[in-house]
Amino acid sequence: MSAQSSVESVFREERGRLLASLVRRFGDLDLAEEVASEAIEAALVQWPVEGVPARPGAWLLTTARRRAVDRLRRDQAYAARLAILQVEADRADPAPPADADGDLPDERLQMFFTCAHPALAAEDRGALTLRCLAGLATPEVARAFLVPTATMAQRIVRAKKKIREARIPFRVPGADELPERLPGVLQVIYSIFTEGYAASSGPRLQRLDLAEEAIRLARILRRLLPAEREIAGLLGLMLLIHARRDARTGPDGEIVLLDQQDRACWDRTMIEEGRALVIIALTGGPPGPYGVQAAIAALHDEAVDLATTDWPQVVALYDVLLALTPSPVVALNRAVAIAMRDGPEAGLALLDELADEPQLRGHHPYPAARGDLLQRLGRLPEAAAAYREALELAGTEPERAHLRRRLNETEPAHDRG
Amino acid sequence: MKYMLLINAGAVDGNGAPAECSFEEWVSYDKELKDAGIFVSGESLADLVTATTVQVGQDGRRTVTDGPFAETREVLGGFYVIDVPDLDVALDWAARNPGARGSGSVVVRPIADFGA
Numbered sequence: 209m210s211a212q213s214s215v216e217s218v219f220r221e222e223r224g225r226l227l228a229s230l231v232r233r234f235g236d237l238d239l240a241e242e243v244a245s246e247a248i249e250a251a252l253v254q255w256p257v258e259g260v261p262a263r264p265g266a267w268l269l270t271t272a273r274r275r276a277v278d279r280l281r282r283d284q285a286y287a288a289r290l291a292i293l294q295v296e297a298d299r300a301d302p303a304p305p306a307d308a309d310g311d312l313p314d315e316r317l318q319m320f321f322t323c324a325h326p327a328l329a330a331e332d333r334g335a336l337t338l339r340c341l342a343g344l345a346t347p348e349v350a351r352a353f354l355v356p357t358a359t360m361a362q363r364i365v366r367a368k369k370k371i372r373e374a375r376i377p378f379r380v381p382g383a384d385e386l387p388e389r390l391p392g393v394l395q396v397i398y399s400i401f402t403e404g405y406a407a408s409s410g411p412r413l414q415r416l417d418l419a420e421e422a423i424r425l426a427r428i429l430r431r432l433l434p435a436e437r438e439i440a441g442l443l444g445l446m447l448l449i450h451a452r453r454d455a456r457t458g459p460d461g462e463i464v465l466l467d468q469q470d471r472a473c474w475d476r477t478m479i480e481e482g483r484a485l486v487i488i489a490l491t492g493g494p495p496g497p498y499g500v501q502a503a504i505a506a507l508h509d510e511a512v513d514l515a516t517t518d519w520p521q522v523v524a525l526y527d528v529l530l531a532l533t534p535s536p537v538v539a540l541n542r543a544v545a546i547a548m549r550d551g552p553e554a555g556l557a558l559l560d561e562l563a564d565e566p567q568l569r570g571h572h573p574y575p576a577a578r579g580d581l582l583q584r585l586g587r588l589p590e591a592a593a594a595y596r597e598a599l600e601l602a603g604t605e606p607e608r609a610h611l612r613r614r615l616n617e618t619e620p621a622h623d624r625g
Numbered sequence: 626m627k628y629m630l631l632i633n634a635g636a637v638d639g640n641g642a643p644a645e646c647s648f649e650e651w652v653s654y655d656k657e658l659k660d661a662g663i664f665v666s667g668e669s670l671a672d673l674v675t676a677t678t679v680q681v682g683q684d685g686r687r688t689v690t691d692g693p694f695a696e697t698r699e700v701l702g703g704f705y706v707i708d709v710p711d712l713d714v715a716l717d718w719a720a721r722n723p724g725a726r727g728s729g730s731v732v733v734r735p736i737a738d739f740g741a
Contacts, residue, residue: 376711377711377713
């Protein structure tokens with residue numbers, strides 16, 4: 209491995225660890241980011257000449273800490289705010305304690321909780337997590353969320369200002385707070401995944417990099433909190449969905465729904481890993497919402513085709529999910545599963561009960577599901593109307609193309625000219 | 626670090642106090658803050674009908690008007706200033722405030738520090 213590519217891979221893997229360690233010592237995210245970047249730059253200069261150190265992470269941390277001390281000495285405002293004596297004492301101890309990998313202790317857990325803090329705007333939590341824990345630069349985060357770099361930079365500055373000025377702490381919540389705070393962290397990771405997987409807007413249906421970042425983040429979090437079964441559930445859910453990625457779009461980027469997917473293209477290794485995680489998530493205590501959703505995804509992944517899917521079991525799991533997290537969106541998915549178990553009429557009746565739910569207004573899967581069931585019942589003009597309504601709302605071009613195809617199927621041949 | 630807890634009452638009784646909690650609950654909350662050694666200041670505000678607004682125009686003339694009267698459902702009913710280590714601790718105290726319940730809410734604002 210060349211020193212150059214080694215530096216880059218270390219940077220990618222270690223940036224989050226480095227930041228977390230620096231933030232714990234200095235309590236300041238901006239300072240930590242600046243000196244982390246300076247340490248990386250120093251490594252890019254020195255390592256090609258002097259060779260890669262035995263403990264690259266520790267080298268980066270020591271270098272970054274020295275830069276921070278120099279900066280604090282120069283900057284009186286910083287020096288007054290941060291306890292300089294503590295920092296000086298820290299300097300006398302050049303090598304941080306090694307962890308099991310022989311490099312740096314992992315202090316990223318507190319960073320996860322700070323980046324996902326409920327006092328931050330929901331849209332900023334994912335951006336901050338990608339920036340501070342996945343090691344993405346601001347332009348990469350901006351591309352991931354399809355916003356201009358300047359917009360993303362402003363959002364990150366605003367979020368960091370709130371952390372600093374409102375003093376959002378860098379700390380791991382106590383055992384008594386964890387049940388309240390962990391779901392927020394999981395929500396951030398899952399929203400990164402769904403953002404990447406079914407982009408809410410833009411030409412491409414999937415942005416795989418973002419989905420893979422989310423999986424990577426969940427793996428890190430699982431290592432840090434191995435006893436939390438909902439993390440296993442979330443990781444399992446994402447793997448079981450991501451296993452179908454190659455079958456989900458056709459050669460021209462068009463959307464392929466579950467019933468049409470070539471199941472031979474599904475990633476069996478990923479499915480096996482996901483299934484093992486479902487078992488962990490659902491044993492040893494009451495299930496959580498991610499564990500249940502992962503179990504539903506596993507039933508789909510295990511089936512040979514749509515017809516032989518274990519629909520009674522899918523419906524039973526949706527019943528559990530609805531009890532855990534009552535929401536019209538879950539009720540919508542449950543209605544679709546019931547249509548598969550008991551026929552389109554039964555599903556349609558349930559969908560019609562949800563017609564007045566404010567949360568489903570503007571949610572294109574609702575009219576799209578109605579259109580599908582109406583079409584299967586042969587009520588074509590009503591199906592066409594539902595597809596048109598969904599078309600008004602659908603975000604990605606592949607989703608709209610799919611709905612246009614379905615709409616075409618409902619229109620009599622002579623209308624198509 | 627100092628934080629102000631702005632207590633918004635969703636529903637106010639005849640005395641300007643939030644209707645959903647008792648006087649005893651406020652007394653006990655006030656005592657908890659003082660016993661914890663984090664109380665800096667705090668007042669409850671008299672009924673909104675007693676409020677008067679002053680505005681000075683560009684010509685230096687003052688305009689005094691009765692009110693304001695609540696156009697939104699939320700009315701500032703009082704405040705506390707507390708001195709705690711970080712936002713998480715401030716949010717915990719805000720959540721324990723009797724005014725945070727029901728239709729009320731507590732807004733937590735860090736006090737700007739120009740000294741550092």
